[in-house]
Amino acid sequence: MTIAYRAKGNIYLNITNRCSSDCVFCLKRFTDTVYGYDLRLSREPDLDEILQALELEFLEGPADEVVFVGFGEPTLRLDEVLAVTEWLSLRRVRSRLDTNGHGQLINPDRQVAAELAAAGLDAVSVSLVAHNAEVYNQLCRPIYDKAFRAVVRFAQDCVAAGIQTRLTVVDLPEVDIEACRGIAERIGAGFHVRPLLTPDSEEVRA
Numbered sequence: 001m002t003i004a005y006r007a008k009g010n011i012y013l014n015i016t017n018r019c020s021s022d023c024v025f026c027l028k029r030f031t032d033t034v035y036g037y038d039l040r041l042s043r044e045p046d047l048d049e050i051l052q053a054l055e056l057e058f059l060e061g062p063a064d065e066v067v068f069v070g071f072g073e074p075t076l077r078l079d080e081v082l083a084v085t086e087w088l089s090l091r092r093v094r095s096r097l098d099t100n101g102h103g104q105l106i107n108p109d110r111q112v113a114a115e116l117a118a119a120g121l122d123a124v125s126v127s128l129v130a131h132n133a134e135v136y137n138q139l140c141r142p143i144y145d146k147a148f149r150a151v152v153r154f155a156q157d158c159v160a161a162g163i164q165t166r167l168t169v170v171d172l173p174e175v176d177i178e179a180c181r182g183i184a185e186r187i188g189a190g191f192h193v194r195p196l197l198t199p200d201s202e203e204v205r206a
């Protein structure tokens, strides 16, 4: 199973296939592979296995950054994310978390953004998806009520904690891109529009 893989000068970490959303645009709906790597996990790797996979990747050379992403929501494994982030920070390797922004909902007794900042996380990319809760719920089908508001709040917390923060949206006809850009500007985050990935996308065919 693929725990760590390289693409675009980065190392990506795939530590869970579980998620608190069921997005209509999720890659998992039509493929098991990204950049030629099979990201379906037969079980979740423990911390030692994640660090071993990282060390093996670094034997191949340096990376621009290490990104928590994969086929699931990384903050479902918050303790592992924090431990790996600390490991990277000690080695002065840049780290980024790609998240659906449910981290605080998933871990209600924690101070997730503050803990990520304390571990040394450099950047977070929060999937805003939509300009309002109605469209968000249609596209993401989250397990939580009021998830949209929590996503924006989580991004605000990350900005306040000093983590380089950006909101992302997928370029879909239901999404008011400019309204989403306005939300990002209002909370002091960056903004990025991602293309919709399909079975014909380069990332999937690789």
Ligand code: SF4
Residues within 6 Å of the ligand: 019, 020, 021, 022, 023, 025, 026, 027, 028, 070, 071, 072, 073, 100
């Ligand atoms: S948040 Fe990401 S992993 Fe989860 S269902 Fe949506 S696209 Fe898939």
